[in-house]
Amino acid sequence: MATTDLNCSEFHNDQIATLSTHSLQELQHPVVSTKVFIQRDYSSGTLCKFQNKFPAELESRLDRQHFEETIQTLNNLYAEAEKLGGKSYLEGCLACLTAYTIFLCMETQYEKVLRKVARYIKEQNEKVYIPRSLLLTDPIERGLRVIEITVFEDRGFVPTS
């Protein structure tokens, strides 16, 4: 239990550090113009899924295609995390038998996927979003409620890519 939480907080901090350093280095005068929030889509129940609706505020900045691809990939990753299958049952049973001490040495399926999500978001930021003065925030930072896209003002920006 302790290790799990430590991992979580470490990777939150790492991620913020990386994102902030990254974005702040690339944007000379970062001024936040607006924030767009992509809400959760509950039509499939309580599974973690985000709405694929393209927000109007991003129309001038981003292709619909890029946006939809990002959201779809994220949704797929979260679906993988919550998937009920042989592997997750095995992990659950094993954990129960070892009185959950196994999580001191092993990561849960969910945590592994969250790392993947963090890497994907970092990559998307570098390739797609930061060059367009946008910044994706990992939904885990917002309690998996929203995907926050920060729109920076396009002022004095020099793309590094």
Place this chain on the structure above:
Amino acid sequence: MHLGVSESMRECEYSQISTRSSTPMETPFKKKIPKKRKWESFPGRNKFYCDGRIMMAKQTGVFYLTLVLILVTCGLFFTFDCPFLAEHLTPVIPVVGGVLFVFVLGTLLRTSFSDPGVLPRATPDEAADLERQIDVANGSTGYRPPPRTKEVVINGQTVKLKYCFTCKIFRPPRASHCSLCDNCVERFDHHCPWVGNCVGRRNYRFFYMFILSLSFLTIFIFAFVITHIILRSSHRGGFLNALKDSPASVLEVVVCFFSVWSIVGLSGFHTYLISSNQTTNEDIKGSWSSKRGKDNYNPYSHGNIVTNCCAALCGPLPPSLIDRRGFVYLDTPQLAPPTNGITVYGSTQSQQSHMAAATPLLQQQSSEPVIITASPENGGALPSRTSLGLGGPCTSLPLGQPTPATSTASLSCQESTDMLPVHAHAHSHNHSRPLQDQVAHHHFLTPEDLPSPPGMLPCNTPLGHSHTVQAGFYNPASQDSLHEDSVRGLVKLSSV
């Protein structure tokens, strides 16, 4: 507390990069500010131990009682009954007893100490965005209270998502706000004073394992103590003599006898809930009961009992969303004026949301450079939530006090919020009840969809901010007073 020099070094670098303008107090002070962990500024009414690793509800008295009961009964069993049984029957008995005992304790501690699935509150920007959307949807006349529900179709069933005034989010399906802990919890089952925590998505399986193993343990101890007394009386020639030899057995029998009815009943009830994939809340409200309508069914059920059980007990365990041991970072780009980084709590948050509603936030903010660096004032100003002195009598749930259901029926809210009766656990007068009333044996507070009690009557609390703020902008004065009244009613009920 500190992760070491590297963290503070990194922070210094941040502030240097981001400092282009604004506040004079930054870098020189940065190094001296002790790093705060997020749990220290957690807005809910929880208690944290071991530097954020352990999380419990505020009232833990009953949890200690549970612990004492289990430890004392098992201790007496191992000390007085086991030697005789091991000698005269088989040494397997103490071994099995020991295994059960360890399992019970482990699952109890795991249930009590883990995060039940608390949803972190909305950041000021999110809250502002939501409120804007609500205003737009409402036509923003300003006087009519805006709709606070969203409807969503899940697997063919229409489910209403309610807006939580305290957490400023639309609650996901199956989530509910616990008034005792003042948090929204995912897949909220109930708040259990016996384990001193809410039971929600992340600790439901541990809770179930706890009551199941405790049922086995109580039956086990009960059976073997009786066996012990019978064997001893046949050896010693007399029932009373046997009792004199082993007086502890009497106490054990009494405790186990009364526990068996409630615990076994509760296990049965939760087994039913798991197999039909319902929460206690949904079952009590009859949300998916066929009595509500012909087409009413549970959209969350996987279809068959086995899948439902596997999903509940062996499904993937989601991580904690509140990141209690993370550090509060103070220099993330923010829209709102001086806030404390990613997570903003307490009075600061309500001020921000107040401003957000009152002013066109975006136009106001875009002209300012908004990379916020730490200032010692902000760092110090965060109220330490864990040390809130809310009065004890408000939130204590005493035992043995049956709450009349009729008193809750009179509390009604405009918004069709549900006030659920507080069931009291009374050892003495629940035995005569039929089996379907087993749920009443368990002393729990089922969730009510009200905003958190802002003015817990005798207790003066800074949580009152959120209440006054919401009364301020929407002016649903009558709605709020109804909420307050019903909340007061609940508080009175619980403090009977």
